[in-house]
Amino acid sequence: MSTRNKTLLLFCMIVPATSFVSTISSCPQVTSTQPTSLFSAMERLHDTSTNAFGPIEHVYSLNDIDYITRKIAEDEWMALGTAIAEAMYEMILDVGDEALYKMGFVERMSVTNKIAEDVTAAVEKIINKLGAHPLHQGPHPLPEELISSLHNLLRQELATITGTAAFDYSGHDLSLLVLSSVSDAIEAYCGITNIDAPFFRLNQEVNHRIRSRRRKLLIKHAKGCESVKDIERDIEASRKVWVRDVLGNKAAKNFHFGEVTTKGGNLHTHQEEKQKKEERARLLSSMLSLRA
Secondary structure (H helix, E strand, C coil), rough: CCCCHHHHHHHHHHHHHHHHHHHHHHHCCCCCCCCCHHHCCCHHHHCCCCCCEEEHHHHCCCCHHHHHHHHHHHHHHHHHHHHHHHHHHHHHHHHHHHHHHCCHHHHHHHHHHHHHHHHHHHHHHHHHHHHHHHCEEECCEEEEEHHHHHHHHHHHHHHHCCCCCCCCHHHHHHHHHHHHHHHHHHHHHHHCCCCCCCCCHHHHHHHHHHHHHHHHHHHHHHHCCHHHHHHHHHHHHHHHHHHHHHHHHHHHHHHCCCCCCCCCCHHHHHHHHHHHHHHHHHHHHHHHHCCC
């Protein structure tokens, strides 16, 4: 046996084969069932987010970062929906002001509350679609489905206010009203000056906001090695402050995280939910007492 082969054999006897892979096997394997596209492998590779301990991934696992990304995405889309819903709500009341003025106080409050519920429900539905995947871009800079659904909502609510089956108003003018109101709301929320600018895409703009906010939150909380729950509480608390500053105390008081709301708040809807839960609890309690 040659001297070289003897050396290799002696080395293999002294150093077990498992020592070569110990560094790999000792590392926890992080997997995410459905990783968000907002934190892809390439993005992690080129992410220069650092803190006192090095890259962010040294403090938070990939699952943690993915969870935080989803939380921020939900918050950003619903906040954008709130801005759109408030603009639509105010615009509907302005257009139907004359008919509303003729109503009594109780009837007017009932109608306006119903309008607020319809607007928030319709906007939340379309915002959920937008957040899931980009919608078809029509001739306007905004998704065609967003504008058409809000246009139908406007016609429906104005017909309700006036008490007529079909509101007597130009469909083209109503579309322009919707486009103008929604555009202003998006520009104000996103802090941009003109959504008619070339290459503007709503999903891309919101994704940019999500990435930017995620970076700031991770760096902020990683410095103190704070938990994911701390970041989650920060996201929810800052959104409640935003709702109070933009929509007022009434809306903030009745605000539930992850919902679309307006200045009128969602108190009426929440009360209905509370009543349904109480009725179910009473029914269940009575059934259990009968069995006993």
